[in-house]
Amino acid sequence: MIRAAIMEKPLAKVRIVDLPEPKLEDGAALLETIYSEVCGTDVHLFNGRLAGVPYPIIPGHINVGRITQTNGPVYDVDGNLLHPGDVVTFLDVHETCHNCWYCLVAKASTRCPHRKVYGITYGVQDGILGGWSEKIYLKPGVKIVKLPWQIKPEAFIGGGCGLPTAFHAVEQAGIKLGDSVVIQGCGPVGLNAAILAQLAGALQVIVVGAPALRLKLAEDFGVGAVINIETMDTADRIAAVKELTGGRGADVVIEATGVPSALNEGMAMVRDAGTYIIVGQYTDNGEVTFNPHLDLNKKHLTIKGVWGIDLSHFYRSIQIMAKYHQRFAWERLISRHYSLTDINQALEDVEHCRVIKAVIAPNGK
């Protein structure tokens, strides 16, 4: 039997159940979970704030584990044949159809209506398709990546889903060599964006957020300046960004807060004709009011909403992590490890920002 954590419905405490070992289809694999994460999305799942979730579900979309079994030859995306014992991760996004208008004509696969996500849009009745479980069932065709030797499972889960999400945001930002970049927010997405913006050519990275401990981590990760929202008001924050950027504002601002009102501050922090990336508004937190003439049109701004990831973001994030594993200690993003039975505590800690990242170790650390 496999122990797994089940989210029955919104606002119901997660409970632990025993599920039978699945029978593997041709091309499927079974993974012994090393780590899964509890991220903001899971809090949204708990609070019932995502549409179209087929409760009951087994959450846990970003995971790392050890192959225990395959049915027939199974390969990773680089074409490596996988064997029991291999430490791997996999893209949570699955079943993108490559057959519809969005996939093939618009080439916007994140908008494919057939797209499914492990730990979010699969229900328990679909299988053990989430990481809050001792084992995870990898359906045929799931995109698996063997973890390079430079990446410890601990570092991988430290990067978590924030890393490829930030990768997508930084890619869309089109950062040019020498740009100044402001990151709003210093949760997992914001901190990863702060790392990646530097690697993508930013001359100057400024992180705006709180609390001080997270900003300290941003500084340790090499950002040039931090602005603490607990000790400085909005007007002063905007003034501080202007002062750091020749009076103009930043070439690029990346929003990673989830708070609608952050948009007003962000628009004011971008320079005229600059770019503003909105990646943090992953769930409905209400509205925001702005002046389209003063804030957008006259400033000649470009604003891009970034949502979800595809394999390119996931794959390249792993390569980046392998290369820079000594320069950036991603495991420092982890505040605390939890067992399966502690998950309700983990959810609470994430919701109240007591931790940067909460990691689940279903088989013990």
Next chain:
Amino acid sequence: MIRAAIMEKPLAKVRIVDLPEPKLEDGAALLETIYSEVCGTDVHLFNGRLAGVPYPIIPGHINVGRITQTNGPVYDVDGNLLHPGDVVTFLDVHETCHNCWYCLVAKASTRCPHRKVYGITYGVQDGILGGWSEKIYLKPGVKIVKLPWQIKPEAFIGGGCGLPTAFHAVEQAGIKLGDSVVIQGCGPVGLNAAILAQLAGALQVIVVGAPALRLKLAEDFGVGAVINIETMDTADRIAAVKELTGGRGADVVIEATGVPSALNEGMAMVRDAGTYIIVGQYTDNGEVTFNPHLDLNKKHLTIKGVWGIDLSHFYRSIQIMAKYHQRFAWERLISRHYSLTDINQALEDVEHCRVIKAVIAPNGK
């Protein structure tokens, strides 16, 4: 003496004055005005809604006239030596410095702090630098374009400032061959955008606006569908656009209304991962409220504010007009001609949307 219309200050009636003939600097030219226009910007000037205007001013930023005098050789941007009698137009934007960070590093010359605009940011004390006047002083270095023979002055002024503004909007939209495009608004910018979107490769152009007469003109200009906002409510308009676009919404939406609330409707009319161009919010008409998660982030939208023009938009607009002068009768955008002494009437007619375009003929039609 030269008769000119002066806007003394916001909300004061325009009055006619006689100004002395200017002495020409080296490289300057004098133009006998054939047509100037009264556009929405002039109503904003009258109402005092633009910042930094050095009243009193002579309005009239887009003009066509006849060279009467030059001091030394004066060339147009194609290198043609100009002679008295030549019918020309000129870019209203002047004194972009090509020396500052915005001009040279950001390459966003519309944001150059030294930029001046004929008819808007020059005062009477700077000279006869607006088209509501019998003659216009062309300072040395002003970018002049000799009108191709295919373009009658009447057609040129029919295109007016809406044409290069729409050109800039369409350029920023990055319309791809086969795209579906919605234009919000059927004033001069909207109607020109409807023309240019077709020429830029749109498969389908839908114009949303009013009144019926303008929509009829849009249809005569070849757009595939029009939606009348006077007879259909917002929800139905959005549904109509969806129905016309395979249930998805348009690849590109171009806002040319000036009404903040149009943004909500526009965001709903773009397909997921599509592009929304905001060109109509040229003056402060208040705020708009939206939901950044539902309207922007989850839809993966790109939104671009487009403001002002540079020579490329002006120059290429004229080439387009010369080529397509038989297919599109731009003079049909003109509702009525006015003499200098009728300008207050013209302003009123534009403000109350009684005309699509009001044209001033300072030396008689």
Next chain:
Amino acid sequence: MIRAAIMEKPLAKVRIVDLPEPKLEDGAALLETIYSEVCGTDVHLFNGRLAGVPYPIIPGHINVGRITQTNGPVYDVDGNLLHPGDVVTFLDVHETCHNCWYCLVAKASTRCPHRKVYGITYGVQDGILGGWSEKIYLKPGVKIVKLPWQIKPEAFIGGGCGLPTAFHAVEQAGIKLGDSVVIQGCGPVGLNAAILAQLAGALQVIVVGAPALRLKLAEDFGVGAVINIETMDTADRIAAVKELTGGRGADVVIEATGVPSALNEGMAMVRDAGTYIIVGQYTDNGEVTFNPHLDLNKKHLTIKGVWGIDLSHFYRSIQIMAKYHQRFAWERLISRHYSLTDINQALEDVEHCRVIKAVIAPNGK
């Protein structure tokens, strides 16, 4: 039994065979061929100039036909359920894996190593997977498009594979509204590029090619100027293009000749800092010599090789054809119809440029 034309091996005459009716897999369909084409690629196949072809094969990659049978529900890419009698076409490219580095990380699916093409890289042993046959087997997952009512099968096959190939070339060219464009070559790809360049925003399209009859067709299709290579030498042709483009050369040149030496002429016809698209070098016709300093570096050129198509090019080409079916009579590209038994003649006619496009009607016209 199904009559089909088989190319046994390079340089062997095509011969007609009778093949048994195939049994349909789940999700497969059978098509009664209305038209297939004989294009330059088929001549290359005959001459053994393409690598990796699994002779014997049934050629014919672009086809239009009538559904005769389906096994289970089969849908087109717009989600329409297909029925016997429906007139459809389908993308020849199949089995792109959406699983490899090229598909998922580089997002360059034309370089997917698993990619297969009907009529080219499938052998007879794989099934009736080419259009020179009374019927064609559509494997499950083949991307089918129901022909819009505006498109007659005759017009569709007139566009043929030249249309989506030209679409891809024009897309890569990034033609901007108002650009001048030179097309080298007036075969099916060149003539289609001449149509699409106009629709994509070119102000001026110049076609350089021969013979006069094809250039006449280009003119009928609306291009502004043609240059006959039979009556003008290279230097004069370059001079003529310069004269037509303000002395500078064209913003964009698209090569669609297949002749290596055309590259020298093309590079000389692009303006400095312009774009040169190479789409015609589909098979190995030898080498070309150029001066990288004078021809490329000092001119600041961008050169792009364009190869193959994906569904977006195919799908949007059909939409374009439906919209502009009255403005452009694509059936005029067809010089002659052939029956299955005349195919050797058709190949010879295409090879010797006696026809623009040769069309096969396997079931009679």
Next chain:
Amino acid sequence: MIRAAIMEKPLAKVRIVDLPEPKLEDGAALLETIYSEVCGTDVHLFNGRLAGVPYPIIPGHINVGRITQTNGPVYDVDGNLLHPGDVVTFLDVHETCHNCWYCLVAKASTRCPHRKVYGITYGVQDGILGGWSEKIYLKPGVKIVKLPWQIKPEAFIGGGCGLPTAFHAVEQAGIKLGDSVVIQGCGPVGLNAAILAQLAGALQVIVVGAPALRLKLAEDFGVGAVINIETMDTADRIAAVKELTGGRGADVVIEATGVPSALNEGMAMVRDAGTYIIVGQYTDNGEVTFNPHLDLNKKHLTIKGVWGIDLSHFYRSIQIMAKYHQRFAWERLISRHYSLTDINQALEDVEHCRVIKAVIAPNGK
């Protein structure tokens, strides 16, 4: 009097002359030269291989010096008022007109016909407009940048003209976070490109060149692999790049050799659908022969010629140098200092690759 080195005509030894102190126009400045460089371009000037050079000239296009005098207020591009004693550099490119079709419509100012370059396209009769001189005359409007405190003159001249040239090449390459990049050549442009490619997001940078000493420097600058062309033949070099890049070739290759035949090797080193930047072919070194089908079309390559720089490249290069002055010791690119009287020796040393960079110190080191 001011001592300056004059290149009378091609192949004549440079000689030293005494020139009178210039009288400063309004807005002009005089600079006491600290360092100038002798770069490959100067060897081309000596050998008469650049077109349109108005001999006799004072070479020396990239320079750093100390303001000794200004006539009226003179500002740098950031708006700082300059004073005697300030250590500055300036963009060699001047008189770009911002008035012609290339400047304003094509927005390709490097192709402006009015463009002038200090040390290359100004003659002695135009003034002391080159750096091989004790002093340099800065004409009004020359774009001056005050050297940030982090940059020693020695480091600045170590970067020299190779740094902004490489910046332009890397910008055009559009390097994406995680790309693999090959640099062909390890002269000043190649080594600077190796630095900047890393900073712009390359996961892996491979330098192909010689001799070993320069490759050692590339390794010290952090590149992941070097390939010595003196000890490995072309086929092995290509194989080595393939092996380092998953069998595919690099996402981006940047040519910085000046040798035409390098293009064949470079095209083979790029992956399918990758990008090849040609920046090294700055002078006419003859022709190259390639197969357009196999090398370009079938590979779906993009090739871009990069020529010259504009202020954005120069300005941002200085900012990059200021930020990374501790990580990269640009002064290590300097092999030897020369006095004005040693210039003929310096030219010979550069021509025979005895030095990476030769630096002139006209007023003594």
